[in-house]
Amino acid sequence: xxxxxxxxxxxxxxxxxxxxxxxxxxxxxxxxxxxxxxxxxxxxxxxxxxxxxxxxxxxxxxxxxxxxxxxxxxxxxxxxxxxxxxxxxxxxxxxxxxxxxxxxxxxxxxxxxxxxxxxxxxxxxxxxxxxxxxxxxxxxxxxxxxxxxxxxxxxxxxxxxxxxxxxxxxxxxxxxxxxxxxxxxxxxxxxxxxxxxxxxxxxxxxxxxxxxxxxxxxxxxxxxxxxxxxxxxxxxxxxxxxxxxxxxxxxxxxxxxxxxxxxxxxxxxxxxxxxxxxxxxxxxxxxxxxxxxxxxxxxxxxx
Amino acid sequence: xxxxxxxxxxxxxxxxxxxxxxxxxxxxxxxxxxxxxxxxxxxxxxxxxxxxxxxxxxxxxxxxxxxxxxxxxxxxxxxxxxxxxxxxxxxxxxxxxxxxxxxxxxxxxxxxxxxxxxxxxxxxxxxxxxxxxxxxxxxxxxxxxxxxxxxxxxxxxxxxxxxxxxxxxxxxxxxxxxxxxxxxxxxxxxxxxxxxxxxxxxxxxxxxxxxxxxxxxxxxxxxxxxxxxxxxxxxxxxxxxxxxxxxxxxxxxxxxxxxxxxxxxxxxxxxxxxxxxxxxxxxxxxxxxxxxxxxxxxxxxxx
Numbered sequence: 001x002x003x004x005x006x007x008x009x010x011x012x013x014x015x016x017x018x019x020x021x022x023x024x025x026x027x028x029x030x031x032x033x034x035x036x037x038x039x040x041x042x043x044x045x046x047x048x049x050x051x052x053x054x055x056x057x058x059x060x061x062x063x064x065x066x067x068x069x070x071x072x073x074x075x076x077x078x079x080x081x082x083x084x085x086x087x088x089x090x091x092x093x094x095x096x097x098x099x100x101x102x103x104x105x106x107x108x109x110x111x112x113x114x115x116x117x118x119x120x121x122x123x124x125x126x127x128x129x130x131x132x133x134x135x136x137x138x139x140x141x142x143x144x145x146x147x148x149x150x151x152x153x154x155x156x157x158x159x160x161x162x163x164x165x166x167x168x169x170x171x172x173x174x175x176x177x178x179x180x181x182x183x184x185x186x187x188x189x190x191x192x193x194x195x196x197x198x199x200x201x202x203x204x205x206x207x208x209x210x211x212x213x214x215x216x217x218x219x220x221x222x223x224x225x226x227x228x229x230x231x232x233x234x235x236x237x238x239x240x241x242x243x244x245x246x247x248x249x250x251x252x253x254x255x256x257x258x259x260x261x262x263x264x265x266x267x268x269x270x271x272x273x274x275x276x277x278x279x280x281x282x283x284x285x286x287x288x289x290x291x292x293x294x295x296x297x298x299x300x301x302x303x
Numbered sequence: 304x305x306x307x308x309x310x311x312x313x314x315x316x317x318x319x320x321x322x323x324x325x326x327x328x329x330x331x332x333x334x335x336x337x338x339x340x341x342x343x344x345x346x347x348x349x350x351x352x353x354x355x356x357x358x359x360x361x362x363x364x365x366x367x368x369x370x371x372x373x374x375x376x377x378x379x380x381x382x383x384x385x386x387x388x389x390x391x392x393x394x395x396x397x398x399x400x401x402x403x404x405x406x407x408x409x410x411x412x413x414x415x416x417x418x419x420x421x422x423x424x425x426x427x428x429x430x431x432x433x434x435x436x437x438x439x440x441x442x443x444x445x446x447x448x449x450x451x452x453x454x455x456x457x458x459x460x461x462x463x464x465x466x467x468x469x470x471x472x473x474x475x476x477x478x479x480x481x482x483x484x485x486x487x488x489x490x491x492x493x494x495x496x497x498x499x500x501x502x503x504x505x506x507x508x509x510x511x512x513x514x515x516x517x518x519x520x521x522x523x524x525x526x527x528x529x530x531x532x533x534x535x536x537x538x539x540x541x542x543x544x545x546x547x548x549x550x551x552x553x554x555x556x557x558x559x560x561x562x563x564x565x566x567x568x569x570x571x572x573x574x575x576x577x578x579x580x581x582x583x584x585x586x587x588x589x590x591x592x593x594x595x596x597x598x599x600x601x602x603x604x605x606x
Contacts, residue, residue: 105366
């Protein structure tokens with residue numbers, strides 16, 4: 001079951017060196033989710049071959065321009081290419097007022113339903129839930145109200161021992177039940193225990209997105225044990241004072257956080273315009289947490 | 304004296320094929336002006352090597368997203384890179400309300416002065432005037448209030464006959480006065496008529512920007528005799544009904560307008576997403592008005 005993250009933008013507030021402001025696509029089992037929507041997101045989606053109308057849920061962390069200024073354009077383009085299905089937006093309360101003001105003055109009546117969900121910047125909450133995936137928002141500490149997001153996979157199915165079930169002549173329509181742990185009983189009443197016909201289910205995976213935030217214990221519990229942690233790393237640690245002042249994190253701090261919460265892998269991002277080359281940020285983090293990668297635009301990362 | 308237009312975006316509302324929404328830079332004698340500011344304008348400025356802080360005047364035609372959604376991001380970036388000088392914005396009245404709402408919720412206090420000028424969508428008005436250049440806004444006919452802009456050069460200086468003035472021993476500090484038509488009188492009282500020491504001043508140049516609009520006689524007077532006319536040409540003429548319905552113009556109509564107002568040259572733009580190749584639009588216009596070019600992103604056009 002696919003669970004991957006595509007980076008559309010990895011820049012902090014001033015886009016430079018062909019880097020774009022924050023936006024990411026999550027592909028979970030061919031369902032697409034968008035996190036943040038900086039200026040130019042619709043062009044980045046088109047550049048990387050993502051049809052915007054496959055996205056049904058958009059999560060906005062906070063109302064700094066580099067995290068949401070692409071939203072009005074994206075919503076309008078979805079409208080222009082004939083979208084009909086409802087779109088869910090999860091964001092800070094005033095976002096709805098901002099969108100409505102734009103639509104008012106451009107006299108745009110969006111043809112599809114926009115269902116707005118207000119994120120709570122004060123405490124962790126489940127904001128989306130399907131059979132196989134849930135999304136929680138949790139407080140980050142930034143200059144203005146800001147939330148991170150955690151995408152958590154539900155209990156996965158066990159893996160069917162295909163050779164065994166075939167040899168035993170178990171009818172195919174029962175395979176799905178076996179994978180979910182239900183035993184098979186044949187017409188004579190003989191029980192075939194699911195545990196014997198399957199390998200244990202793979203562990204459930206999770207992805208956490210933390211941008212923008214100063215390093216703070218408040219959100220550590222929300223990102224505990226994630227498989228992939230995206231954590232902003234705007235500065236090198238030599239700029240830690242500036243990071244604190246602007247409510248951002250350094251690369252070294254991001255690595256220490258990843259280690260502390262026992263993440264499997266760390267993804268850096270939200271790079272300051274002062275860094276033309278990003279290797280120093282990567283090296284600083286890898287010295288603490290070796291399993292670190294740079295988020296690079298256009299690249300998919302496995303969760 | 305330089306008078307050129309750089310195309311930053313030539314797309315209509317749905318950006319595609321790496322085309323961007325509308326924005327143009329005018330360079331008049333090394334003063335930079337920005338017309339419209341679609342999403343991604345700040346990235347396009349950076350791609351084409353234009354320092355945003357050299358721009359002191361921004362003109363916004365109307366409040367459809369593809370003409371102004373890049374403005375908040377550009378203003379914020381100007382702030383972040385330390386702009387101090389005042390910025391003049393000329394646009395529809397509600398634009399100020401939209402900008403203020405963004406700044407309110409992002410808790411941004413812009414460090415430089417923004418001086419807002421409201422464009423009148425009902426009649427032609429001079430909105431900017433310096434010694435050598437004036438800008439007028441004039442009504443276009445679109446789905447919402449919209450204005451075009453005309454950049455008109457003032458009376459140009461005559462050209463000094465350098466060999467002659469040197470031979471006559473006229474002191475260099477008087478050259479500038481001669482070029483402006485003032486005679487030189489030497490210490491003995493002898494008069495040297497400016498007319499004899501100069502070639503006639505070159506004609507004053509003008510550029511008009513018309514986007515978005517349905518073809519309509521109301522604005523013809525405002526663009527009469529321009530040297531360079533940018534006129535939107537969203538569709539081929541086979542789509543003329545769709546053009547009228549959406550208050551846009553066809554390529555053939557743009558050419559007929561250029562001919563009617565006796566423009567020297569026509570620049571097409573605001574291409575619909577349905578056209579991957581633009582040659583048919585160009586050919587349709589050239590059949591009526593041969594001196595037509597396609598506005599291409601990154602290209603400078605002489606006025």
